[in-house]
Amino acid sequence: MFTIKDVAALANVSPSTVSRVLSNSPRISEETKERVRRALEELDYHPNVFARGLVTNTASSIGVFIPPGMREFFVNPFFSEMMSGVSEVAGRAGFDIVLSTSAQDEEDAVDRMIRGRRVDGLILLGSRDNDPVLEKVALYSFPAVLLGRPARDGAISFVNNDNVQAAYEATMHLILLGHEKIGFLGGAFNLIVTIDRLTGFRKALFESGISSSPQMEISSVFLEQGGYQGMMHLLALPTRPTAVLASDDVLAFGAMRAAGELGYQLPDDLAIIGFNDIRLAELANPPLTSVRVHMHELGAAATEMLVGQIHESTLGVQSKIVESELVIRKSCGFQRANQMPPSYQDRVD
């Protein structure tokens, strides 16, 4: 393992000259550059990232932070798709990706990342009420972008969908189909994403004169099993829902399994809408109507914003909303054309 000194010795220059060649400084003659480059080549030199990081105080990597309580998120297709977006732009910008894993304690985990100077910026997932991670990040004014909506506006840069609106439209779709008993299947109620989608859901019910009931609003873990159990609850209700808005496709799949086991036929006995539009939504039985949130783009946009923040270190709070759209398939049955608002017409698959 050769160091910059070895290269310097071989090329008959000082270490700083090698360093300058490495960063392609214009103040070095082509002649010496060439000589140094040959030495670099000959020794197959690669810089020690830590030594460089120590002096420049940069890590050339960005961290992706999943709250320890949300590890199930790891196996959600949303995560992979989003990560492919993150990876794409991070790679292009020359950043590696560090996944925070260790530490039970999330404060610890984020401290390791930020204060340990392990990363130059953070992509934050799983926005919650009173998120301690957001506090930390704000405290150190560390470059970070939230994938989701912060509880308090202006607290941090973020990239998000308009979840209230999306849930509203999805619910309206159900209502226009004639449903009046509609259930909501969400993740933890302290997650902002759950809150927003629930808000849109309730708004649609309210505007349509349908009374909402707490029993119809289920919270569960973000797993297929969560959807399954939640759906079992809903179907056991004295007056069961005839339609369900699931806050995640994986939840929707669980719900479909529960319904199937109990002998309900989709879409005749029951309508289900999911969220995210993961690749397999189309392949479900029946193909799942779902809100396409453009996961890859979400990850890419967040990373782009983050890279921007890292480079021009004072950019203030930015935000971006990525459009979403309801992709109508077969899990809710057909609407009569005259029931559809015009904007829906061209979206039917």
Add this chain to the structure above:
Amino acid sequence: MFTIKDVAALANVSPSTVSRVLSNSPRISEETKERVRRALEELDYHPNVFARGLVTNTASSIGVFIPPGMREFFVNPFFSEMMSGVSEVAGRAGFDIVLSTSAQDEEDAVDRMIRGRRVDGLILLGSRDNDPVLEKVALYSFPAVLLGRPARDGAISFVNNDNVQAAYEATMHLILLGHEKIGFLGGAFNLIVTIDRLTGFRKALFESGISSSPQMEISSVFLEQGGYQGMMHLLALPTRPTAVLASDDVLAFGAMRAAGELGYQLPDDLAIIGFNDIRLAELANPPLTSVRVHMHELGAAATEMLVGQIHESTLGVQSKIVESELVIRKSCGFQRANQMPPSYQDRVD
């Protein structure tokens, strides 16, 4: 941002003493330890990972390397499930995870990781013929574990399924069901995993006296679309297959979509078996028969092995085979009981 010096000053000791307290050296009196700890607390001190790494020559992180040509793997549920296993044991062992992203050139990417001392060990994915990454790793005798089988035995530690046997059994299942025209849908043919599964597939055909034909063996990208296109090819053949072994569930889903579009009914017109048994296999229409490879366990086992190698730096080449099993669902129809080898009997879902 406080350094060890600040803590030392506050506690009225030397920096080296603080360092000793940090590593809980036994040669420091409880008294000073207490004093230093209070200072640590008060300043909310966190060590600079790079400074520490520079002197100890460790990164306390492990890298996961995906060949640049296999980025589609990112969105395969196999990857997430495997990563959840990696993350679990890496976290427990105090390692962060670094995802290699940048650099088009994979040699470059792996150099950055290894020679740049960014990680202490590597989990390698996507084993191929003449894998240049394996060469590098061997060259520097860098701790690494391959998730898959190396092309040459003894070249590197690895964790794998017995893919030949698994594919053999899956194909036999099809043959016992009465199929004689069986297609194979795989990833790139230079991937060891494809080669092994194809080998098992051919072996089953051969032993059953069924002649194999190159046209029945399709290679495509590891995406749902790949499976779709591959299946379209197979179904367009003069004598189409009545059954297909897909080397990945995602491929199988694509195949199912193609079959569905063309009006074939599963399992009556066509039988399909997938590989991996991702969570959604059970939810497909019909539920997909698939080889369960225990993705999470694969990732966990590989990471455990890697952590072992990192700690006792000379452990030689190890390997581990994780058992797999065929999970029989509805995508291949029912076998008559007397057609089943006894070992299958208790596996029917």
Add this chain to the structure above:
DNA sequence: TTGAAAGCGCTAACAA
């Protein structure tokens, strides 16, 4: 049981 000093590999003033 503690401190002083050197050095990990690199970059960046400051000089020349």
Add this chain to the structure above:
DNA sequence: TTGTTAGCGCTTTCAA
């Protein structure tokens, strides 16, 4: 255009 020097924050001899 290049070299000298100092120092990033930490660990680890070596001395005391």
